[in-house]
Amino acid sequence: MIIATERLSKWYGQVSGLNDVTVSVPEGITGLLGPNGAGKSTFMKLVTGQLRPSTGTVRVFGEPIWGNPAQYHKLGFCPEQDAFYDHMTGREWLEALAELHGMNADTAHAAATRALEAVDLLDAGDRKIGGYSKGMRQRVKLAQAIAHDPALLILDEPLSGMDPLMRRRTIRLIKEWARAGKTVVVSSHILHEIEAMTSNILLMHNGRIVAEGDVHQIRALIDEHPHRVWIRAQDPHAVARLLLGGDDVSSVKFAEEGVIVETAKPDAFYTRLTALAASGEAGAIEEVTSPDDNLQAVFSYLVKQ
Amino acid sequence: MNEPAVVLDGVSVTYGRHEALRNVTAELPTGAIGLLGPNGAGKSTLIKALLGLLPPSSGRMRVLGYDVRESPLAIRARVGYMPESDAHMRGMTAVSFVAYCGELAGLPSSNAMQRAHEVLFYVGLGEARYRNVETYSTGMKQRIKLAQALVHDPDLLFLDEPTNGMDPKGRDEMLALVRDIATMKAITLILSSHLLPDVEFACDHVLVLNRGAVAAQGPIATLKGTSGRVFELRVKGGNASFLDAIRAEGLGCDGETTGVLRVYVPEQRPTQALFQIAAQHGVQVRHLRASVPSLEDVFARALGEPLDAARGKEV
Amino acid sequence: MPIHDQGYRHYAGDRALHGRGWWVIARHGMVAPLRERRFLALLLFAWSPFAVHAVQLYLGATLVRSAFFVATEETFHTFLSQQRLFVFFITIYVGAGLIASDRQSNALQVYLSKPITRHDYIGGKLLTLAMFLAAVTWIPAMLLLLLQILFSGSLDFVLDHPRLVPAITLAATLQVVLAAVTMLALSSLSRSRRFAAMLYAGLVIFAGLLDTVLEGVTRNTAWMLISPQNTLLFIIRAIFDGPPDNVALLGSAVAALVALLIACVLILERRVRAVDVVA
Numbered sequence: 001m002i003i004a005t006e007r008l009s010k011w012y013g014q015v016s017g018l019n020d021v022t023v024s025v026p027e028g029i030t031g032l033l034g035p036n037g038a039g040k041s042t043f044m045k046l047v048t049g050q051l052r053p054s055t056g057t058v059r060v061f062g063e064p065i066w067g068n069p070a071q072y073h074k075l076g077f078c079p080e081q082d083a084f085y086d087h088m089t090g091r092e093w094l095e096a097l098a099e100l101h102g103m104n105a106d107t108a109h110a111a112a113t114r115a116l117e118a119v120d121l122l123d124a125g126d127r128k129i130g131g132y133s134k135g136m137r138q139r140v141k142l143a144q145a146i147a148h149d150p151a152l153l154i155l156d157e158p159l160s161g162m163d164p165l166m167r168r169r170t171i172r173l174i175k176e177w178a179r180a181g182k183t184v185v186v187s188s189h190i191l192h193e194i195e196a197m198t199s200n201i202l203l204m205h206n207g208r209i210v211a212e213g214d215v216h217q218i219r220a221l222i223d224e225h226p227h228r229v230w231i232r233a234q235d236p237h238a239v240a241r242l243l244l245g246g247d248d249v250s251s252v253k254f255a256e257e258g259v260i261v262e263t264a265k266p267d268a269f270y271t272r273l274t275a276l277a278a279s280g281e282a283g284a285i286e287e288v289t290s291p292d293d294n295l296q297a298v299f300s301y302l303v304k305q
Numbered sequence: 306m307n308e309p310a311v312v313l314d315g316v317s318v319t320y321g322r323h324e325a326l327r328n329v330t331a332e333l334p335t336g337a338i339g340l341l342g343p344n345g346a347g348k349s350t351l352i353k354a355l356l357g358l359l360p361p362s363s364g365r366m367r368v369l370g371y372d373v374r375e376s377p378l379a380i381r382a383r384v385g386y387m388p389e390s391d392a393h394m395r396g397m398t399a400v401s402f403v404a405y406c407g408e409l410a411g412l413p414s415s416n417a418m419q420r421a422h423e424v425l426f427y428v429g430l431g432e433a434r435y436r437n438v439e440t441y442s443t444g445m446k447q448r449i450k451l452a453q454a455l456v457h458d459p460d461l462l463f464l465d466e467p468t469n470g471m472d473p474k475g476r477d478e479m480l481a482l483v484r485d486i487a488t489m490k491a492i493t494l495i496l497s498s499h500l501l502p503d504v505e506f507a508c509d510h511v512l513v514l515n516r517g518a519v520a521a522q523g524p525i526a527t528l529k530g531t532s533g534r535v536f537e538l539r540v541k542g543g544n545a546s547f548l549d550a551i552r553a554e555g556l557g558c559d560g561e562t563t564g565v566l567r568v569y570v571p572e573q574r575p576t577q578a579l580f581q582i583a584a585q586h587g588v589q590v591r592h593l594r595a596s597v598p599s600l601e602d603v604f605a606r607a608l609g610e611p612l613d614a615a616r617g618k619e620v
Numbered sequence: 621m622p623i624h625d626q627g628y629r630h631y632a633g634d635r636a637l638h639g640r641g642w643w644v645i646a647r648h649g650m651v652a653p654l655r656e657r658r659f660l661a662l663l664l665f666a667w668s669p670f671a672v673h674a675v676q677l678y679l680g681a682t683l684v685r686s687a688f689f690v691a692t693e694e695t696f697h698t699f700l701s702q703q704r705l706f707v708f709f710i711t712i713y714v715g716a717g718l719i720a721s722d723r724q725s726n727a728l729q730v731y732l733s734k735p736i737t738r739h740d741y742i743g744g745k746l747l748t749l750a751m752f753l754a755a756v757t758w759i760p761a762m763l764l765l766l767l768q769i770l771f772s773g774s775l776d777f778v779l780d781h782p783r784l785v786p787a788i789t790l791a792a793t794l795q796v797v798l799a800a801v802t803m804l805a806l807s808s809l810s811r812s813r814r815f816a817a818m819l820y821a822g823l824v825i826f827a828g829l830l831d832t833v834l835e836g837v838t839r840n841t842a843w844m845l846i847s848p849q850n851t852l853l854f855i856i857r858a859i860f861d862g863p864p865d866n867v868a869l870l871g872s873a874v875a876a877l878v879a880l881l882i883a884c885v886l887i888l889e890r891r892v893r894a895v896d897v898v899a
Binding site (some may be wrong): 344347356358363378379380381382384385386390392394395396405406408409410411412413420423424453455457458489490556 | 628629631633634635636637641644645648652717721722724725726727729730731732733734735736737792
């Protein structure tokens with residue numbers, strides 16, 4: 001496990017940031033989600049060694065991270081805040097930060113060039129940061145996170161301020177980094193973008209972990225909440241009639257050109273549906289979607305008022 | 306009322322030496338319009354120009370039937386603006402702030418106070434309306450910006466990144482409000498955002514700007530065009546032999562690594578074939594949908610960018 | 621459901637500013653400081669010289685016929701001159717944050733997207749400050765004049781000194797306008813009210829000190845022109861006592877103040893703009 005916490009708690013005077021959190025973050029991309037105030041930034045600061053745990057431990061690559069600067073070169077952090085030395089150029093800033101990691105001037109220069117290239121800022125690298133657009137500032141923040149080639153990346157709202165095409169490119173970039181062997185933890189409120197990157201999530205609320213793992217598995221486990229399935233068919237009534245025959249269906253509703261079915265036994269139901277569609281008994285079935293087998297639904301359900 | 310809400314005719318705006326808008330001609334109908342474009346494309350310049358705060362170097366603009374050059378104040382009395390960045394006034398409670406904004410828009414002070422209460426309830430800040438705005442959370446600050454834009458009951462509302470910084474629940478609520486305003490309350494909306502799914506949810510028209518010029522405009526449905534016979538397919542229990550079987554049937558298939566398969570089905574073959582193959586291999590079909598171009602594709606096409614063939618979106 | 625359908629109704633009432641945007645802004649600006657106890661205390665304090673002079677006038681008019689208590693034009697000149705301390709404090713208290721706070725909290729975007737003009741905004745803010753300043757200069761001075769009439773039982777004093785009312789009005793107006801316009805311009809230069817306050821204090825105090833030193837060293841009174849405060853005092857003296865020997869200096873003094881006012885107006889025009897603000 002890349003990050004492992006054991007009964008980790010952090011409080012600020014009376015205010016509780018994290019409450020007895022025991023979790024492991026595996027390799028690959030993990031989405032860190034939760035409402036505002038859930039403890040995500042506290043968690044990220046503890047993992048990057050910026051805060052000292054009040055109780056419990058947090059280990060990164062097997063070693064405790066607090067007060068352990070030797071480990072810092074393995075981490076790359078892209079914070080949410082926008083705070084730069086506007087009078088420096090992008091390249092100067094990246095090189096300065098790289099040198100802080102212990103690189104000499106030449107290595108830093110090469111690292112900065114690589115990083116600028118990765119985020120497509122090579123030509124703008126020699127302009128002052130003060131003149132950058134929002135999207136460019138965000139990209140240079142990402143660049144500093146990867147310049148020293150860390151094995152673990154912690155990204156807080158990495159796509160903020162970016163236009164749609166840059167968002168897509170950055171998502172692709174993050175997936176490339178994961179494919180190259182880095183572990184990435186991405187925190188974002190934009191759920192469909194997390195979904196585009198990964199299905200492994202860590203959901204927090206009120207300073208505690210609410211769910212971790214594959215989002216579809218989590219969804220499957222939420223039995224009490226029946227799955228809704230939307231089926232568009234040539235003959236909705238025939239479909240409804242035949243589906244009602246089984247005990248895996250708890251309700252059938254008609255809508256537009258199809259039916260919305262609720263089921264508490266998704267495996268049994270989908271098998272039966274596939275067979276039904278294959279046999280053609282109820283006519284042609286054109287579309288099958290589950291509007292709530294996604295991150296948004298899992299999130300809303302688990303993070304109730 | 307079929308007159309368009311906003312008409313731009315050959316509008317150019319220059320900032321010093323930089324031409325922020327170049328010969329923009331567009332008509333925005335009543336309803337909900339998305340304003341899209343990369344950073345620096347001219348979206349905020351356009352809004353400022355329509356509010357009468359930036360004089361154009363050429364061209365005419367009409368908002369709600371008024372000419373912007375001749376009656377900017379009349380326009381601002383009927384338009385609401387929800388800025389992107391944080392905006393409040395020091396030391397005021399929510400009600401007094403919103404009421405003050407109402408008075409600045411021309412409402413008599415008692416009416417302004419009444420409207421302030423109503424609007425604050427509408428945006429979901431009813432409980433917190435006597436609190437100082439500086440103590441508000443991000444989500445609440447967004448709502449109060451919307452409230453001050455609505456207090457004088459505008460006919461046209463400019464929203465700049467309305468869900469900025471809000472958590473998923475807040476985003477949902479804000480988008481629901483935006484949609485409600487556009488559809489039920491008959492207020493024309495111009496929504497500027499980088500989050501295309503938000504725009505797709507709330508708007509029916511878009512105007513795409515790029516480098517100060519119009520890259521695309523029109524109803525979203527028209528711009529998207531028709532879909533082909535490509536289907537998204539997600540299964541449970543799928544394996545290599547299942548994929549081979551699909552290909553053996555002459556149906557193209559790719560995207561195995563992303564969890565969502567894209568299957569190309571020729572015109573004559575029905576979708577039943579897919580189900581049959583699945584049933585034969587003991588595979589459950591969990592998601593099957595005709596692939597529709599998304600607003601992202603419209604955006605990419607408008608900007609002359611290559612479309613993303615393997616989107617890899619897990620649904 | 622977050623949408624309270626019954627909550628939002630369309631508004632069918634009156635909605636026209638009729639060009640009175642500046643009044644809305646001024647009204648709100650005046651109410652805010654009056655809610656603070658410290659400010660009320662300051663205002664009360666600012667009227668203490670008035671109380672003292674009122675007693676003086678009473679004694680001069682009714683009881684003791686001593687030259688010490690009798691009112692003269694000089695009484696009013698002195699009064700206005702003394703009030704400059706309170707003018708200074710009130711200007712900083714009310715004025716430092718007038719525009720600076722709005723710039724810091726990004727409120728200018730909100731203002732300028734409403735149907736008010738930049739001039740409404742500047743005018744409203746000016747009026748806010750000017751009203752308070754008038755309340756500690758012109759109003760108490762005129763009240764003292766009224767008291768003088770009441771205590772002496774006749775209009776003789778006013779009739780004997782026909783230039784008094786215009787002199788008081790002109791002097792007070794100059795005091796108020798100079799302080800208000802300068803403070804407002806400095807407030808628009810910054811996002812921090814404390815910084816704006818320091819700039820103003822620097823302009824008044826530091827320049828005054830520098831002038832005193834330089835005049836002492838070079839024995840040349842022309843140095844007063846670097847201190848707006850002292851230039852103003854010089855002009856007010858001319859208003860009450862008549863033109864000085866060095867008429868050219870008076871001309872330069874007036875020119876210097878006019879130049880300062882023009883500079884401040886130009887600063888305001890540049891700083892209160894929608895372009896940098898609606899970003």
